[in-house]
Amino acid sequence: MEQQGKGQWGSSFGFMMAAVGSAVGLGNLWGFPYKMGANGGFAFLLLYLVLVVFVGYVIMLTELALGRKTGKGVVGAYTDLSKKYTFIGWMSAIAPWLILSFYCMLGGYCMKYAVANLGDLFGAGWGIGDAASDAYFFGFAADMGQTVIFSLIFVLLTVFIVRAGVSGGIEKFTSIAMPALFVMLVIVIIRACTLPGASEGIAFMFKPDWSAFEGTGWVKVLSVAGGQMFFSLSLGMSIMVAYGSYLPKTDNLERSALIIPFADTIVALMAGLATMPAVFAAGLEPGAGPGLLFVTLQTVFKGMGGVGPIFGFVFYTLVFIAAITSSISLLEGITAVAVDKMEEKGKSVNRNKLVMILGASIAVTASIISIDGLGQNGFPQFLGQGCWLDAVDLISEGILMPLAACYCAIVVPTTLVEEEVTLNGNQFKTQKFYEFCIKFIAPIMMVIVLLGQLDGFLGLGMFG
Ligand code: PFF
Numbered sequence: 001m002e003q004q005g006k007g008q009w010g011s012s013f014g015f016m017m018a019a020v021g022s023a024v025g026l027g028n029l030w031g032f033p034y035k036m037g038a039n040g041g042f043a044f045l046l047l048y049l050v051l052v053v054f055v056g057y058v059i060m061l062t063e064l065a066l067g068r069k070t071g072k073g074v075v076g077a078y079t080d081l082s083k084k085y086t087f088i089g090w091m092s093a094i095a096p097w098l099i100l101s102f103y104c105m106l107g108g109y110c111m112k113y114a115v116a117n118l119g120d121l122f123g124a125g126w127g128i129g130d131a132a133s134d135a136y137f138f139g140f141a142a143d144m145g146q147t148v149i150f151s152l153i154f155v156l157l158t159v160f161i162v163r164a165g166v167s168g169g170i171e172k173f174t175s176i177a178m179p180a181l182f183v184m185l186v187i188v189i190i191r192a193c194t195l196p197g198a199s200e201g202i203a204f205m206f207k208p209d210w211s212a213f214e215g216t217g218w219v220k221v222l223s224v225a226g227g228q229m230f231f232s233l234s235l236g237m238s239i240m241v242a243y244g245s246y247l248p249k250t251d252n253l254e255r256s257a258l259i260i261p262f263a264d265t266i267v268a269l270m271a272g273l274a275t276m277p278a279v280f281a282a283g284l285e286p287g288a289g290p291g292l293l294f295v296t297l298q299t300v301f302k303g304m305g306g307v308g309p310i311f312g313f314v315f316y317t318l319v320f321i322a323a324i325t326s327s328i329s330l331l332e333g334i335t336a337v338a339v340d341k342m343e344e345k346g347k348s349v350n351r352n353k354l355v356m357i358l359g360a361s362i363a364v365t366a367s368i369i370s371i372d373g374l375g376q377n378g379f380p381q382f383l384g385q386g387c388w389l390d391a392v393d394l395i396s397e398g399i400l401m402p403l404a405a406c407y408c409a410i411v412v413p414t415t416l417v418e419e420e421v422t423l424n425g426n427q428f429k430t431q432k433f434y435e436f437c438i439k440f441i442a443p444i445m446m447v448i449v450l451l452g453q454l455d456g457f458l459g460l461g462m463f464g
Contacts, residue, residue, distance in 0.1 A: 067244025
């Protein structure tokens with residue numbers, strides 16, 4: 001077990017699984033399919049792909065290069081560039097800590113649903129039984145005791161894996177979990193796409209609807225796609241900087257920065273094929289937000305009869321795996337910052353202890369978000385949002401993430417990236433493209449995303 005200081009990836013495959021594991025999460029399985037369907041279908045997909053190539057790829061490459069060059073977590077990495085950039089590092093370190101607070105709660109929900117489907121399989125009392133899916137979901141979400149317990153179990157599992165170190169914990173776990181996730185996803189896709197009426201769901205996702213772009217609609221679609229892309233690729237956070245810092249100097253950065261977004265997008269599309277056909281086959285609403293995952297899909301599984309609980313169990317286990325490979329990356333991102341701080345102070349680094357302390361702080365914040373019960377338990381609400389999860393999401397995903405990514409595009413010198421990419425005589429094949437995008441396209445896009453996110457969260461209706 002690596003208990004002291006920094007770790008390093010054991011293999012290129014291991015790093016790739018960890019990075020793709022970070023990227024593939026609730027954002028892919030939950031957000032992507034319905035956002036795509038509700039914002040122009042294939043038209044949205046085209047725009048999303050353009051964004052991934054012109055913005056996602058270049059920010060990914062910049063963050064990985066910054067991490068590998070400095071060998072530090074995000075705060076130390078920006079401080080190494082210049083002391084005046086330390087605040088960017090802190091923005092990128094606070095956001096994952098905030099995201100973890102609700103991510104762990106949602107991970108806990110997935111566990112509860114996997115367990116409940118197992119209960120149904122055995123006809124046990126702890127299954128969902130005959131309860132209506134929405135009543136069951138909102139009943140569970142409002143139950144402070146249960147949600148806190150499931151959130152805490154999820155936090156504990158996250159801590160357990162991260163504590164075991166970069167290669168001994170994260171890499172080992174994701175190298176098994178990601179291929180398993182892929183297999184489960186294929187099983188669910190086959191079931192979903194062979195249900196009667198499934199083709200309507202495929203059409204919902206892929207049918208081009210250019211009218212979504214009319215008037216100022218394109219700004220909204222652009223910002224939804226951009227926000228989704230940042231969250232889905234785990235950018236503007238501490239993660240890709242930390243993961244880059246564990247890369248050996250021999251790794252081909254340019255190739256990694258291409259493969260991660262590619263794999264993430266494939267999984268997002270696969271997630272759409274696993275969910276939307278089933279939703280339409282059951283005649284249900286596709287854009288139900290949080291309800292989609294736990295109410296709509298549970299209704300679908302229930303409607304499948306005897307095999308429903310099996311698919312329910314496989315599906316929620318799959319979502320749970322996707323969630324935990326992302327949550328471990330969030331915790332690792334902030335752990336890297338804490339490790340640097342200890343080293344800076346000349347103290348000997350006990351990684352175990354640091355992970356436990358950070359884990360304890362997340363246990364507290366995840367419990368707090370859980371007791372709000374998605375706004376059902378009568379607590380005062382903030383920032384004009386309906387629940388604490390949304391308020392925290394507004395600050396982290398809505399503001400800190402695009403701002404940090406925007407600063408990243410502006411302040412990291414292109415020469416640093418060039419130097420890192422061309423180490424070991426590698427050719428920087430996309431250099432011209434990279435320089436153009438990072439200077440002009442990425443910052444402009446980030447400002448649009450930021451405005452669009454604020455507009456969406458605060459319901460200002462600026463962009464239709
Ligand atoms: N990319 C993950 C998802 O799509 O659910 C979530 C996430 C993980 C966001 C790590 C940000 C992050 F730094």
